Amino acid sequence: MKPELIFLDVQMPGLTGLEVLTHLDELPLIIFSTAYDQYALKAFELHAVDYLLKPYTRERFETAIEHLSTRLQKPQEAMRTLAQAMVDEQDKNAYPRKILVSRGNKLVAVNVNDIQWISADGDYSSLITANGRYLSQYGIGQLESKLNPEHFLRVHRSSILNINFVQEVFREGHTFDARMQNGDVVKVSRSYAQRVKEMIF
Numbered sequence: 001m002k003p004e005l006i007f008l009d010v011q012m013p014g015l016t017g018l019e020v021l022t023h024l025d026e027l028p029l030i031i032f033s034t035a036y037d038q039y040a041l042k043a044f045e046l047h048a049v050d051y052l053l054k055p056y057t058r059e060r061f062e063t064a065i066e067h068l069s070t071r072l073q074k075p076q077e078a079m080r081t082l083a084q085a086m087v088d089e090q091d092k093n094a095y096p097r098k099i100l101v102s103r104g105n106k107l108v109a110v111n112v113n114d115i116q117w118i119s120a121d122g123d124y125s126s127l128i129t130a131n132g133r134y135l136s137q138y139g140i141g142q143l144e145s146k147l148n149p150e151h152f153l154r155v156h157r158s159s160i161l162n163i164n165f166v167q168e169v170f171r172e173g174h175t176f177d178a179r180m181q182n183g184d185v186v187k188v189s190r191s192y193a194q195r196v197k198e199m200i201f
Helices: 016-022 037-045 058-073 075-089 140-146 190-200
Strands: 005-010 029-034 050-053 098-103 106-111 117-121 124-129 132-136 152-156 159-162 166-172 175-180 185-188
Touching: 029 058, 050 058, 098 132, 117 140, 140 152, 140 159, 152 185, 152 190, 159 185, 166 190, 175 190, 185 190
Parallel strands: 005 029, 029 050
Antiparallel strands: 098 106, 117 124, 117 159, 124 132, 152 159, 166 175, 175 185
């Protein structure tokens, strides 16, 4: 009989304890507890209930238990909660290297450095890379606050550019446009045009 819940405390780099879980026919409910943020994607692969990055408070632990209740009642909502928890638990002085996005019935990691630009898509955002477009559950304002401003610049209420992929900025009537490395043309508000030029040149 499989346990209903495992509190998995990963105390050192290495997947020994995690590999055991991959051999189970049915996975228990898992709450990750670790000081190593590289296990975030593994937590998703194992459908973890929550992901606690040490050191964490008693209140944060109690929130994880609340997530367990949500998982039992609303599995889809619990997956979104886990994604948000992983973003929140990252080193506050570091910018994320990957963003988890939905692809069919699973979540995949998109390298932040591969994102050429971001487009608002209702309450969500589309991440555009050379390999295609990915839908992120985060709104464009949330992404703007998480990404490194030395590389990602909001140029319109509905657009963020990765300046590393800007090929040129040109005037189009009374507005400005930016041509990206993948050929996309993104509208730039006049109030942002000078800042784009300064960051590139």
